[in-house]
Amino acid sequence: MSRRNYPSAFMHPFSHIPTLEEEGPVIVDRGEGVYIYDDRGRKYLEGNSGLWNVVLGFDNKKLIETAQRAYAKLPAYHAFFGRVGQAALDLSERVVKLAPMEANRVFYANSGSEANDTVVKLLWFLAEQEGKPHRRLLLSRKNAYHGMTVITASLTGKDYVKSASGLPVKEVRHLTCPHHWREALPKESETDFSQRLALELEQTIRNTGPDYIAGFFAEPVMGAGGVIPPPEGYFQAIQPVLKKYGIPLIADEVICGFGRTGEFWGSQTYGMKPDIVVASKVITAGFFPMGAIILSPEMTERIDKASAKYEELPTGFTTGAHPVGCAIAMAALDEIEGGAFANVKARSPEFQKQLRAMADHPMVGEARGVGLMGALEMVADKKTKAPFAGNLDVSERVSRQALKNGLICRPLGASIVLAPPFIITDAQISELFGILRKTLDEVYRDIA
Numbered sequence: 001m002s003r004r005n006y007p008s009a010f011m012h013p014f015s016h017i018p019t020l021e022e023e024g025p026v027i028v029d030r031g032e033g034v035y036i037y038d039d040r041g042r043k044y045l046e047g048n049s050g051l052w053n054v055v056l057g058f059d060n061k062k063l064i065e066t067a068q069r070a071y072a073k074l075p076a077y078h079a080f081f082g083r084v085g086q087a088a089l090d091l092s093e094r095v096v097k098l099a100p101m102e103a104n105r106v107f108y109a110n111s112g113s114e115a116n117d118t119v120v121k122l123l124w125f126l127a128e129q130e131g132k133p134h135r136r137l138l139l140s141r142k143n144a145y146h147g148m149t150v151i152t153a154s155l156t157g158k159d160y161v162k163s164a165s166g167l168p169v170k171e172v173r174h175l176t177c178p179h180h181w182r183e184a185l186p187k188e189s190e191t192d193f194s195q196r197l198a199l200e201l202e203q204t205i206r207n208t209g210p211d212y213i214a215g216f217f218a219e220p221v222m223g224a225g226g227v228i229p230p231p232e233g234y235f236q237a238i239q240p241v242l243k244k245y246g247i248p249l250i251a252d253e254v255i256c257g258f259g260r261t262g263e264f265w266g267s268q269t270y271g272m273k274p275d276i277v278v279a280s281k282v283i284t285a286g287f288f289p290m291g292a293i294i295l296s297p298e299m300t301e302r303i304d305k306a307s308a309k310y311e312e313l314p315t316g317f318t319t320g321a322h323p324v325g326c327a328i329a330m331a332a333l334d335e336i337e338g339g340a341f342a343n344v345k346a347r348s349p350e351f352q353k354q355l356r357a358m359a360d361h362p363m364v365g366e367a368r369g370v371g372l373m374g375a376l377e378m379v380a381d382k383k384t385k386a387p388f389a390g391n392l393d394v395s396e397r398v399s400r401q402a403l404k405n406g407l408i409c410r411p412l413g414a415s416i417v418l419a420p421p422f423i424i425t426d427a428q429i430s431e432l433f434g435i436l437r438k439t440l441d442e443v444y445r446d447i448a
C-alpha cells in the first residue's frame with residue numbers, strides 16, 4: 001500500500017524504486033545524538049552516521065551555533081581571484097598540520113567526488129605541463145569507491161556502477177581487491193597475499209609503461225566496498241613499487257580521515273605515506289558539503305610551477321572554501337580533537353569485540369573491521385563461503401528488518417556495514433548489536 005503516493009517529483013539517489021513504490025520513503029524529521037526520528041516519531045539508532053559523515057551527533061549544538069554565527073557574519077563568498085574568508089585560511093593551516101604526511105597546501109571542493117575528480121585533473125594538468133601528455137592512466141582497485149562523477153565512478157571498482165553507464169573511461173585500470181578472506185589463494189597468508197598484489201601492481205606498471213601512469217588511488221580501508229581493511233603488509237609492499245616508478249599515491253581518506261579507524265588518519269593506521277590526501281564527509285561532520293585535497297610540498301611545488309604559465313591555478317568551484325563550511329569544519333575539528341577522537345579510541349575495542357562476536361551467527365561468514373567501522377558478510381555456507389542466492393537479497397532484507405527494529409545499517413553487496421557516530425557510548429554499542437542479532441535471527445528464521 002502506497003504511503004506517499006509514489007512516485008514523487010523527487011529523484012532518489014541510490015534507492016530501491018520498487019520498495020519506494022510499495023512503502024514510500026522514510027521521511028527523516030530530526031536527530032538527537034546518535035539517533036534520528038522519522039516524521040511518524042519513530043526512533044532509529046543511526047549505525048552508519050548517515051553516510052559515514054555525521055560523526056558528532058545529529059544535533060551538535062556547537063556546530064549549529066558556529067553555523068549560525070558564520071551565516072550572520074558572511075553567509076557566502078567565493079575564493080577566486082585572490083579573495084578568501086579568514087576561516088578558509090585558518091582551516092588550511094590547521095589541516096596541513098594535522099595531515100598524515102608533510103603537507104603545505106589545501107584545495108577545496110564540495111564533495112568527495114569533486115575532490116577526487118580534481119586530483120585527476122591536477123595529475124593530468126601536471127602531465128600536460130611537464131611534457132608528458134601520455135601520463136594519464138589511473139590505477140585503482142576492484143570494489144573501491146571514489147565517487148560518482150564520470151572519472152571517479154570510473155575509479156570506483158563496483159561492477160554495477162561501471163556497467164550501468166558503460167564505464168570505466170579508458171584511462172582507468174582496476175587491480176585485485178585486497179580482501180584476504182575472499183581473494184587469497186588457499187593457505188596463502190596475509191603477507192604473502194600482499195606480496196602477490198604488489199607483484200600484480202609491478203607487472204601492470206611494466207606492461208603499460210611507468211611513464212603512462214598518473215597515479216594510484218587507494219582508500220586506507222575500503223568503505224563502500226564493504227569495509228575491507230587491507231591485509232597485513234599491504235601498503236608496505238605496494239608503496240616501494242610506486243616509489244620505484246615515481247607514481248603518486250593518493251590516499252582517499254573521505255571515510256577514514258579524522259579518526260574513523262582509531263588513528264587520526266587511515267594512512268597512519270596502515271603506514272601509508274601518500275603524496276595527496278583527499279578528505280570530505282567528516283571534515284564538517286556532515287553539516288556542510290566540503291571536499292579537501294591536501295598536498296605534499298613536492299606536489300604543491302609542481303602544481304605552482306605548472307600554474308605559473310597561466311598566472312593562476314586553472315581550476316576552482318563557485319562554492320569551494322565556503323566561509324560557512326570552513327567555520328563549521330573548524331568547529332568540527334575542535335570537537336574531534338577535543339574529545340570525539342578520544343572516544344573513538346576508547347570505544348573501538350568494545351565495538352570490535354561485539355562485532356566479532358557476531359561471527360558465531362549461522363549467516364555470518366566474516367566479521368571484519370577496525371576502529372569504529374565494521375562489516376558482517378553473509379554467506380549461505382560458512383565452510384565454502386558460498387554466498388546466498390542473489391534473489392534472496394539477504395543483506396537488503398537484514399537492513400530492512402533492522403529498520404523495522406529501530407536500527408539503520410547499510411547493505412553493501414553481501415555485507416552489512418556499520419560505522420556509528422564517534423560519540424557513541426558502550427551502552428549504545430550494546431543496543432546496536434542487540435538489535436542486529438535479533439534482526440539476523442528473524443531473517444534467518446525466514447529464509448532457512
Ligand code: PLP
Nearest residue numbers: 111112113145146147223254255
Ligand atoms: N571517496 C570515498 C572513499 C567515499 O566513501 C565517497 C562517498 O561515500 C566518496 C569518495 C565520494 O564522496 P561524495 O559522495 O561526497 O561525492
